[in-house]
Amino acid sequence: MKTIIHVNQHRIRSNTKNKVSEPVLTVKTYRTNQYASEVSILGHDGLEAARIIYRPHKPLSCGARCWIEVPDHNQVTIEG
Numbered sequence: 110m111k112t113i114i115h116v117n118q119h120r121i122r123s124n125t126k127n128k129v130s131e132p133v134l135t136v137k138t139y140r141t142n143q144y145a146s147e148v149s150i151l152g153h154d155g156l157e158a159a160r161i162i163y164r165p166h167k168p169l170s171c172g173a174r175c176w177i178e179v180p181d182h183n184q185v186t187i188e189g
Contacts, residue, residue: 113137114148114161116175121165125174130165133175158183 115135124131132144152158163175179185 110138116161121163121174124165133163134161152183156180156182
């Protein structure tokens with residue numbers, strides 16, 4: 110089953126404007142839509158391969174409110 114994780118930019122802007130922290134991540138399958146502020150992606154070994162984080166009140170030093178973190182044990186390849 111394919112899963113799509115969508116980041117809702119409109120919700121990020123609305124949260125910033127209205128000083129709230131509604132979830133901005135939508136985890137979609139053919140059956141459900143689930144909303145979250147943090148999502149873990151697990152590899153075939155059951156270990157966390159990546160994590161998507163939305164923290165509107167504690168952004169990164171660059172100002173990002175939503176980002177992806179990858180643990181040290183995983184390899185990241187860059188295409189394009």
